[in-house]
Amino acid sequence: xxxxxxxxxxxxxxxxxxxxxxxxxxxxxxxxxxxxxxxxxxxxxxxxxxxxxxxxxxxxxxxxxxxxxxxxxxxxxxxxxxxxxxxxxxxxxxxxxxxxxxxxxxxxxxxxxxxxxxxxxxxxxxxxxxxxxxxxxxxxxxxxxxxxxxxxxxxxxxxxxxxxxxxxxxxxxxxxxxxxxxxxxxxxxxxxxxxxxxxxxxxxxxxxxxxxxxxxxxxxxxxxxxxxxxxxxxxxxxxxxxxxxxxxxxxxxxxxxxxxxxxxxxxxxxxxxxxxxxxxxxxxxxxxxxxxxxxxxxxxxxxxxxxxxxxxxxxxxxxxxxxxxxxxxxxxxxxxxxxxxxxxxxxxxxxxxxxxxxxxxxxxxxxxxxxxxxxxxxxxxxxxxxxxxxxxxxxxxxxxxxxxxxxxxxxxxxxxxxxxxxxxxxxx
Numbered sequence: 100x101x102x103x104x105x106x107x108x109x110x111x112x113x114x115x116x117x118x119x120x121x122x123x124x125x126x127x128x129x130x131x132x133x134x135x136x137x138x139x140x141x142x143x144x145x146x147x148x149x150x151x152x153x154x155x156x157x158x159x160x161x162x163x164x165x166x167x168x169x170x171x172x173x174x175x176x177x178x179x180x181x182x183x184x185x186x187x188x189x190x191x192x193x194x195x196x197x198x199x200x201x202x203x204x205x206x207x208x209x210x211x212x213x214x215x216x217x218x219x220x221x222x223x224x225x226x227x228x229x230x231x232x233x234x235x236x237x238x239x240x241x242x243x244x245x246x247x248x249x250x251x252x253x254x255x256x257x258x259x260x261x262x263x264x265x266x267x268x269x270x271x272x273x274x275x276x277x278x279x280x281x282x283x284x285x286x287x288x289x290x291x292x293x294x295x296x297x298x299x300x301x302x303x304x305x306x307x308x309x310x311x312x313x314x315x316x317x318x319x320x321x322x323x324x325x326x327x328x329x330x331x332x333x334x335x336x337x338x339x340x341x342x343x344x345x346x347x348x349x350x351x352x353x354x355x356x357x358x359x360x361x362x363x364x365x366x367x368x369x370x371x372x373x374x375x376x377x378x379x380x381x382x383x384x385x386x387x388x389x390x391x392x393x394x395x396x397x398x399x400x401x402x403x404x405x406x407x408x409x410x411x412x413x414x415x416x417x418x419x420x421x422x423x424x425x426x427x428x429x430x431x432x433x434x435x436x437x438x439x440x441x442x443x444x445x446x447x448x449x450x451x452x453x454x455x456x457x458x459x460x461x462x463x464x465x466x467x468x469x470x471x472x473x474x475x476x477x478x479x480x481x482x483x484x485x486x487x488x489x490x491x492x493x494x495x496x497x498x499x500x501x502x503x504x505x506x507x508x509x510x511x512x513x514x515x516x517x518x519x520x521x522x523x524x525x526x527x
Contacts, residue, residue: 100164100182104147108256112374113182116249117144117159123245124161127146131160132242133199137247138416138424140484142434148173151221152419154195157183165349184375196229209234214242235480247427252441253415257345258466261415261443265464265475267301268340271308272351275338279353281330285310292338301340305422309337316452316458319407322516331356335483339422346414346422347475348445348461353483361402361454366482367428369461372396372448375481376465380472386434393430393448404450405449411446412525414464442467 100117102110120143134140137151144157146167153170166185174188174219174224187205189198203209213234216222220243225409231239253261274295278288292308310323312333328334332355354362372393380389393410411426423445428436430444444467449460459481465472 101184103182105244106180106182107260108145110182112254112256112351113143113145113418115254117165119249120159120246121161124159124214124242125213126467127240127242127245129161129240131208131244132214132245132255133158133216134246135216135219135367136246137400137418139216139250139259140343141416141418141470142246143421144177144183146176146181146230147263147418148176154199154221154226156199156222158202158206158208160206160208160375163372166202166206168195170195175281180447183237196226197233200230200233202515203212203234203237203246208237210236212238212240212319214245215395216243216245217241219245225236239407244427247424250415250424251413251427252439253443254441257415258441260343260345261347261466262475263300264340264342264345266340267299267342268298268347269347269476269478270299271296271301271338271340272336272349272478275308275310276353277335278349279328279334279336279355279483279485281328281332281355281416285312285328285334286313287326288334288336291335296340296525299340302342304339304341305346305417306339308339308401309335311335314456317456328355333362333457333459335460337460337462341417341422343430344416344418346417347464348414348422348451348462349478350477350478351464351483352459352476353485355485358482358484359454362457362459364400364402365450365453365459366461368397369448369459370401370480371449373446373461373463375494376448376463380467381439381467381470382438382440382467384438384441386428386430386436386438387432389438390430390434393446396433397448397450400450402450403455404453404455406448407451408447408449410448410468411444414443414445417492438467440476442462442471464493 134157140157141147150173156168159165171190173189174186177183179185187202189195235371271292275292286394289308289310312328312334317503318333334353337350339346390410398404409429409431411430412423413428415424445464449456464475
């Protein structure tokens with residue numbers, strides 16, 4: 100290992116991760132593991148590239164020095180970012196799997212017990228078939244999850260990095276809320292979110308912001324497609340900020356007009372679920388317990404909505420196509436996994452199908468602490484309610500796009516006589 104002081108984390112952090120991985124390798128009676136998942140490679144070495152669609156692997160022997168197999172172009176990332184000393188690059192005209200097999204032979208591992216991530220997105224079946232055919236003297240065993248066992252609980256330095264991602268998330272969400280007006284396009288809102296995230300120090304997220312308005316909020320995982328937001332509609336925003344590949348995420352909702360009774364009830368139901376999370380979730384609870392806690396609150400509504408998905412998922416290191424670590428652990432019924440200190444989750448008590456045609460969300464990213472949980476965010480949860488007439492875009496769209504937004508963002512209180520409704524509608 101090359102000891103260096105210019106990586107995302109202190110050198111000692113990577114030493115700890117590698118040491119704990121080797122303990123798990125020994126527990127599984129393996130001689131080495133071949134790690135191909137890009138998030139796992141990043142976790143162990145600080146290596147990252149957008150070129151992960153080309154085969155890459157980190158081979159970690161139980162005792163000998165780790166080495167990497169990369170496309171020749173990507174070898175520069177090994178030298179620029181990581182502690183790894185040994186690489187075996189292959190050219191674009193070469194055979195990546197043959198290079199891996201040759202390297203295993205070179206380092207005396209060809210006849211050993213080798214673990215590999217059988218369920219890795221980036222180690223497809225035809226490549227697995229090739230290594231099984233080529234490496235006939237060794238024993239290949241599935242070790243999927245061996246790195247994730249270390250990733251699931253974040254260390255103190257990882258939580259600091261996620262805090263920086265949270266700064267970008269909040270900055271993007273605030274800008275997105277400010278950009279929501281009747282007459283603007285969803286793309287313009289998405290652009291405002293992205294620019295604010297990057298200006299706040301954020302980096303390219305695994306998924307760009309989700310921005311949908313009106314009836315399009317009912318489409319799962321839809322995002323901005325040029326639609327013009329109409330007066331009286333609501334806008335659903337979900338933002339995932341990124342820093343050094345670590346992510347945090349949040350949902351918020353903007354209403355361009357009056358807040359209906361149904362929308363107010365939905366807002367209060369989601370807030371009640373989030374309050375329950377912060378009051379009750381702690382180490383020792385099962386995943387299923389947490390999901391039931393959230394699901395029971397969301398299900399008990401009179402506005403026709405339901406929680407159509409899991410109630411949350413692990414979040415941390417991510418590359419496209421997704422910012423979540425839900426394949427490691429998702430909050431859903433029947434999962435008996437136990438919450439532990441350092442686990443981080445995007446909690447999503449959102450509501451699909453309010454009055455049959457609206458989806459809204461208020462979500463939070465939390466970390467499980469010694470005796471409870473805490474949020475990475477401080478942004479108000481209430482729906483943001485804006486008067487349609489307050490938007491200059493309704494008067495002159497082209498001129499409005501050249502003008503700085505008003506300090507109050509055109510936000511007006513809800514006209515309801517209910518003082519609680521007025522208070523909820525006044526938050527920005």
